[in-house]
Amino acid sequence: xxxxxxxxxxxxxxxxxxxRAIFESLARKPSAVGQLADGLPVSRxxxxxxxxxxxxxGLVTEAADGARRIYRLDPRGVGAMRDWLDTHWAxxxxxxxxxxxxxxxxGNPS
Amino acid sequence: xxxxxxxxxxxxxxxxxxxRAIFESLARKPSAVGQLADGLPVSRxxxxxxxxxxxxxGLVTEAADGARRIYRLDPRGVGAMRDWLDTHWAxxxxxxxxxxxxxxxxGNPS
DNA sequence: AGTTCGAGTAAGTCATGACTAACGGTAAGT
DNA sequence: ACTTACCGTTAGTCATGACTTACTCGAACT
Numbered sequence: 001x002x003x004x005x006x007x008x009x010x011x012x013x014x015x016x017x018x019x020r021a022i023f024e025s026l027a028r029k030p031s032a033v034g035q036l037a038d039g040l041p042v043s044r045x046x047x048x049x050x051x052x053x054x055x056x057x058g059l060v061t062e063a064a065d066g067a068r069r070i071y072r073l074d075p076r077g078v079g080a081m082r083d084w085l086d087t088h089w090a091x092x093x094x095x096x097x098x099x100x101x102x103x104x105x106x107g108n109p110s
Numbered sequence: 111x112x113x114x115x116x117x118x119x120x121x122x123x124x125x126x127x128x129x130r131a132i133f134e135s136l137a138r139k140p141s142a143v144g145q146l147a148d149g150l151p152v153s154r155x156x157x158x159x160x161x162x163x164x165x166x167x168g169l170v171t172e173a174a175d176g177a178r179r180i181y182r183l184d185p186r187g188v189g190a191m192r193d194w195l196d197t198h199w200a201x202x203x204x205x206x207x208x209x210x211x212x213x214x215x216x217g218n219p220s
Numbered sequence: 221a222g223t224t225c226g227a228g229t230a231a232g233t234c235a236t237g238a239c240t241a242a243c244g245g246t247a248a249g250t
Numbered sequence: 251a252c253t254t255a256c257c258g259t260t261a262g263t264c265a266t267g268a269c270t271t272a273c274t275c276g277a278a279c280t
Contacts, residue, residue, distance in 0.1 A: 008130070010129060011121070011124050011125060012125055012127070012250090014121050015121060015122055015123065015124065015125015015126065016237090016238080017122070018143050018226065018238080020118065020121060023198070024198065027197075027198040027202060032256085032257085033256085033257060033258085034155065034256070034257080042238085042239070042254090043239070043240060043241090044257075044258090045239080045240075045241085045257095045259080045260095046239055046240080048257070048258060048259085049238080049239085049258095049259095052258090061262080066248070067246065067247045067248065067255080067256055067257070068247095068256075068257080069256095069257070069258090072202075072224095073202035074202070075199065075202045075203050078195060078198060078199045079199065081195055081200060082192065082195050082196070082231070085188060085192050085195065086192070087137075087207055088134065088183070088188065089185065089188045089189065089192060090135040092219070093185050094242095096185065126267090126268080128249055128268080128269095134279045142226085142227085143226080143227060143228090144226065144227085151267090152269070152270090153230095153269070153270060153271090154226085154227075155227090155228075155229080155269080155270075155271085156268070156269055156270075158227070158228060158229085159228095159229095159268080159269085160268090162228090170221085176277065176278075177225075177227075177276070177278065178226075178277095179226095179227070179228095204237095
């Protein structure tokens with residue numbers, strides 16, 4: 001239970017399409033709330049709430065620049081997700097290998 | 111539109127905790143619907159519906175074994191997610207680098 | 221052939237959460 | 251010091267979707 005917990009939160013956070021859009025926009029360029037809301041079909045408060053969820057998930061960090069808050073991606077959160085995925089990818093490959101081994105030369109329906 | 115579309119679907123599918131549990135269980139061992147539902151606090155039809163979503167997202171594959179359906183992870187879907195994550199991770203690192211650079215040099219307009 | 225078990229589908233209910241509107245607080249500019 | 255602008259918060263509404271119950275289909279076993 002190192003950062004796999006963060007990975008779980010990150011997956012849940014990225015399940016929402018609007019949050020994915022915010023995430024991708026932030027990947028391109030760090031921005032403030034107004035900037036983000038301007039390029040999205042939702043209001044500022046909505047972006048603010050999504051940002052809070054993303055921050056709780058460890059995917060973004062907040063940097064106060066005067067009255068503005070600049071949000072940017074947190075590489076650690078993305079790395080945790082990547083690690084979680086890596087672990088399960090290994091399981092997937094293993095299971096697929098076992099399946100392929102069980103069906104060595106069979107598997108051509110119709 | 112390479113496989114990033116599949117990655118989007120995969121992210122959306124994995125946003126649900128129950129689907130994540132099914133996904134992790136499948137990563138450990140391919141199973142039938144009854145097997146899955148037996149180890150989860152939800153009914154069989156619920157597992158069936160989640161399996162359908164996971165299959166549509168390209169994360170699991172179905173293999174008919176007589177009356178039983180054996181579900182296993184699809185390495186391609188997991189790989190697509192991993193690729194998507196990789197791309198945005200690069201963006202995150204780049205943005206973070208720019209941020210660190212901006213704090214050591216100080217001099218960015220607008 | 222009949223029975224039994226297992227899986228998928230459909231309809232319906234209910235909870236979660238995404239969004240908007242209104243308010244308060246804080247920092248810069250005049 | 252006042253005004254302006256931006257950000258965050260709260261309360262409330264409404265849509266999305268997760269879950270269950272009941273039904274039908276298909277395959278194996280007696």
